[in-house]
Amino acid sequence: MKRRSWPLLSILVFGYAFLYVPILLLILYSFNESRLVTVWSGFSLKWYGELLHNRQLLDAAWLSVRIAALNASVAVVLGTLAANALVRHGRFRGRTGLELLLTAPLVMPDVIIGLSLLLLFVTLQQTVGWPDGRGFSTITIAHITFSLAYVAVVVRSRLARMDVSLEEAAMDLGARPLTVYLRITLPLIAPALLSGWLLAFTLSLDDLVIASFVSGPGATTLPMVIYSSVRMGVSPQINALATLVVALVAVAVVIAGLSMRRR
Amino acid sequence: MSSLPDRRLLESWQDPKAAPYVRIERLTKKFGDVYAVDDVSLNIFQGEFFSLLGSSGCGKSTLLRLLAGLEYPTSGRIHIDGVDVTDVPPYSRPVNMMFQSYALFPHMTVEQNIDFGLRQDRLPRRERAERIGEMLDLLKITPLRKRRPDQLSGGQRQRVALARSLAKHPKLLLLDEPLGALDKRLRENTQFELVNLQERLGTTFVTVTHDQEEAMTMSSRIAIMEAGQIMQIDTPTAIYEFPNCRFVAEFIGSVNLFEGKIVERQGDQVLIEAQFGGLMRMRSFQPHAIGTPVMVAIRPEKMRLCETPGGDGVNRLQGIVEDIAYLGDVSIYRIRTGSGLLAEMTLTNIQPRTEQALTWEQEAVIEWSPTSGVVLTE
Incomplete structure (x- = not known):
């Protein structure tokens, strides 16, 4: 029998409470019948119902999901290529530069990324006429620029831990480099690709700052809608929506965790 | 009782008329300023169990990788069975290698691992199945065929790796520290099995080892390497009884x-x-x-x-x-x-x-x- 250490246990409970009580409260109040967010008056699903009829919120959610999915897919491809170059190609010219470029988005404040991208898009529009106005495409591009850095980090560590002799063995057995990559390398780093995709998806889904800089009229992402509506007072609909988002993210995190644990 | 193959009057390496199966000519491999393999010339004959013996960093593994095509030499040529393979990429060489870490593909079963090389040759399905069966039989691992590498013991993995590298019937089998990852008891048994297997198949084996006892028991000939160079090439007996220099005399026994x-x-x-x-x-x-x-x-x-x-x-x-x-x-x-x-x-x-x-x-x-x-x- 293990002896319980009460001080440690209480610190643990406090830690979990600190992290999860706000979220649990939010989920609880999404089932609240009252219009007031802070007063409990009974269980109800009516806010979920109303949410289904709120076109503005639903459109924003759909836009966010589309941006997040496209962003994650492109970021996984680019991030994997970058990770491959860094792990498998030794000391090529421009390696230090690539490494710096990949680390920059991880440490740069969102405000600066957003502002610099906004300046870039505006200049581009004035000089080459593209992008024609800001919206879906500019937000997606902005998200890809920082998401791919996160993907590269995840994929890179997986690649670095992979035994190179596996690829050598495949080549020794007659597989050409492309076959080696498709049949050996990709399946072995697949868990990292999946968690990289999910990470990029969530990063994009909850980004408010960068999106606010580079979006234009008519392209309002979910975090932007939530943020602006909260300023006018929290509607229980937001709680319902947030609950759905939390559920989605939780599922994604569980999938990513499971796939990383699988060898 | 298993019968040993007839010993010819002259061993192939003593017969001046015998053509070497593997001919290494003045092979040099530099990594930066370091000579990993330094002007090595070496003949290996068909059916030999040839060992490269030396302490770590002596260049024996690099020499093996050069034979496999995983490294390209700085200068020198390699001929296998009369063909110059110096510039042939590893996937086109008639050579297979058993890696020290075994390098079994973790996402494939034992059967799929053995099949991998056969697939690359685009052999028909029937023939592939036959070869897999033959290899599973040969190494007595048929009951394991549906398992994945992480469900195997060290000794079992070694057998699967051997089966996979023999499945393509290579002209030359390279073994990098084949027994290095096994515990002592298992290692001694496997030494004899490996020799039996080699005599039965007649495949030319080239193995790398740092264990002199292992080299002495298994090899037809041994090359002692030091600092990228070969100090002596001879039969185990000759290496032991007639070392040609102080280094070899002190290295063995x-x-x-x-x-x-x-x-x-x-x-x-x-x-x-x-x-x-x-x-x-x-x-x-x-x-x-x-x-x-x-x-x-x-x-x-x-x-x-x-x-x-x-x-x-x-x-x-x-x-x-x-x-x-x-x-x-x-x-x-x-x-x-x-x-x-x-x-x-x-x-x-x-x-x-x-x-x-x-x-x-x-x-x-x-x-x-x-x-x-x-x-x-x-």
């Missing part, structure tokens, strides 16, 4: 080295004035000039206790027993001479230990015969 100077030649024997004060008479076929400084190398088990003191005193050492290491079957005696030299003698324990003649601090005279060692010049 233990050895007594007595320095001296040649004073006289008598037929196929030379008389050597030893630094420890006496005279040595040794057989030597090398044309040493009088006065050449030499070293006489004698294995401890070739030493014996001198029963009849007196005579001419040649090939004899007198000293005091300083140390006895009792190993059960044999005992190792260390004898310190008056001049401070330490000589080692191994005696088989024919009598129970309590009745043995020699004991600590006892005066002893040891001797050896002129044919029991070699005369080295470096």
